[in-house]
Amino acid sequence: MVRSPLSILDLVPLAPPGGAAAALRASTDLARLAESRGFRRYWVGEHHGVPNVGAAAPAVLIAHLAAATTSIRLGSGGVMLANHAPMVVAEQFATLEGLHPGRIDLGVGSAAGATAEIARVLRQGAPAGFAGKLADLAAFLDGRHHSGIRVSPAAVPGPPLWLLGASESSARLAGELGLPYAFAHHLNAAGAEGALGTYRGSFRASARLGEPYCLVSVAAIAADTEEAAFRLWRAAGGPDGVAVGDGPTVRGALAVLSGKLAADELMIVTNVFDAAARRHSYTLLAPLS
Structure with a gap:
């Protein structure tokens, strides 16, 4: 049994023939499933120009998912801060927090989530300076930025800030x-x-x-049989480090990993293209299965 709380990281896998529209609808359905089955959080990533990945605008997608659900925490896993002005990120997520109080997480990372060419376009020549941007973002969220500028809406406290890496x-x-x-x-x-x-x-x-709080995102694919799970794994490119098998097997592997790492929370990444198979995998691993 996995004793750590379980959450979901969604990279919005794209596959023909439905493309982006179908993938985004699948993510909406999955967020609703996650809420009904007791997952703690549902985070979405930020990637640009990556084939078969549709997660590019976390704040926009989070707003949509929050409107489609009622209680599950939603967040970014994560905003790639090097691509953005810290004040803009702070205002986006303060707005989300104002719209959905107590349900928003702001996870940020230092990677570009893009090729070097796309990163230059995103940043328009501005230096990355991740540590400085992170300090600025935290200050804007806390209303204590050295410039004296306050983000809008100023009366809304910033959501929890996480560092990804x-x-x-x-x-x-x-x-x-x-x-x-x-x-x-x-x-x-x-x-x-x-x-x-x-x-x-x-x-x-x-x-x-x-006190320290460690969330660990882990790749996992579950199906009714080990053979079916490995078919999904091979179709996804056969990445290493994935817990693959039937529900009990994968739950056991997650429990071992959680204990080994003393993880406070596990966040499951099931990056397969078959939307129904992805939903079923999470159903088999859900806290309320």
Whole structure:
């Protein structure tokens, strides 16, 4: 049994013939399923120019998903802060928090989520400066930016700020700033133990968070049979580090991983193109199955 709370990371996988419209409808249906089956959070990513991935505008998609659900927490996994002005991100997510109080998470990462050419277009020549942008974003959310400028709507408190990463450097930064940390095990399974140890060892309590909190995103594919699960795995490109099998097998693997990493929360990534199979995989792994 997986004792850690379970959440979902959605990269909006695209596949013909439905394309983007069908993928976005599938994500809406999946968010509703996640809410009904007891998942804690539903986060969406930010990727640009990546074939077969439709998650490009987290704030827009979160607004839609929040309107289609009633209670599940929704967030970004994550906003790639190097691509954006911190004040704009703060205002977008303060607006989301105002519309849906207590339901919004703002996860940010330092990667571009894009090719170098697309990243240059997104940034329009502005320097990335992730650490400085992160400090600016936190200050805008807290209403204490050195410029004296306050974000709009100013009366709305900013949502929880998370740092995402897949390395010890991101883990150390999250710990030093006293932020909750989301580690991308689905991108760097081998580095998970070291990064989470670094996070906990460098953690300093802050106004945002009194104790370390580690969320681990892990790739998993479940089906009624092991054979069916592996067919889905092969169709998705056969990535490494994925828990694959029938429901009990995958739940057991997730429980072992959660215990090994002392994860406070697991966030499942099931990046398969068959929308019905993806929904069924999450149904088999759901807290309320």
